[in-house]
Amino acid sequence: MRLGELRKIIKEVVSDVGVITLKSRAVYGGQASEVENFVEISTALEKFISMSWNKLPSESVAKVLEAHKTAANPVLLPQDEFSFLKSYVDQLNKTAPLFYAMLTDAVEDQAAQIINVLLPKTTANLDELTAFNTKLGATLKKFNVDGEFTFAGFDRGTNWYAILAAGTLTYQYFLGCLDGAIKYLETKKAYYESKSAELNYKASLAALEKEKEFTEKGLIKYIDNLLDLELKERIKNIINDIKELNGRANAELHTQLVIATKDLVAILGDGAEFHLSLNPPSYATEQGGQLQIDYKKIHALNTAETPETKQIEPPAM
DSSP states (O other): OOHHHHHHHHHTTBOTTSOBOOOEEEEGGGTEEEETTHHHHHHHHHHHHTOTTOOSOOHHHHHHHHHTTTOOSSEEEEHHHHHHHHHHHHHHTTTHHHHHHHHHHHOOOOOTTEEEEEOOTTOOSHHHHHHHHHHHHHHHHTTOSSSOEEEEEEOTTSSEEEEEESSHHHHHHHHHHHHHHHHHHHHHHHHHHSSHHHHHHHHHHHHTTOGGGOOHHHHHHHHHHHHHHHHHHHHHHHHHHHOOOTTOOHHHHHHHHHHHHHHHHHHHHTTOEEEEOSSOOTTEEEETTEEEEOHHHHHHHHTOOOOOOOOOOOOOO
């Protein structure tokens, strides 16, 4: 895991001085406790437990984390489970502030419009690295709406590096299309792992009275066409949500982004990953590899009125 990502996880559960803080309250007359930030605490503690320097006994707290790993905040814990959790956090807080301070010193802040790129695991030599960079560079150029992506640096000791979107609209449309590309691959996998696409294809043939023409090749083409239509519709919606075109015709921008997103799908399919900045803008969040984009916030930011220039009155004569 990248140091910056680790710091981001821990930052969500520590105070200004690096102390892990349980946000909890006793309920049912002290027989249980409700933990408001259990999900964040659980994620952070899992990282701490896996660290080689941390020698604290973790069996009891690990069972608590496992028992509630699918829960959503706030999480209600029986008092014995809460006691295991609090005891572990109290012990960990003897060293956690120092570790967090060292981690903060080691990690540089990132600009909001940074995109972090993970190289495919198959990138084993310089020729493959060059080929990937060439493919990525060509793809990113196709997302240029109001400014290109530039190289921003390497992440320390990993196969990650950072790119920066110079244009706000370029960044916003890239995020929307990245979300679309991820969903494209997920949908494609779901189609091939289920019978629904095959049944729909057979139904379409039956409607044309061509039941005997079913072939695997035809099914693949049917799925590809369906995915293509879904992608075009998704990008159409992205443009309608963001609304700002930077002087471009809607149809022109739509064609450009469809082509760029298909290239992005291929790069993701090769095993590359794209992740938000460690300090993303307020309208974008990421959890478990899934993007959440608030297009209402984007539109509000893009259309915010510029304050009128205050007129300077001439000096009194």
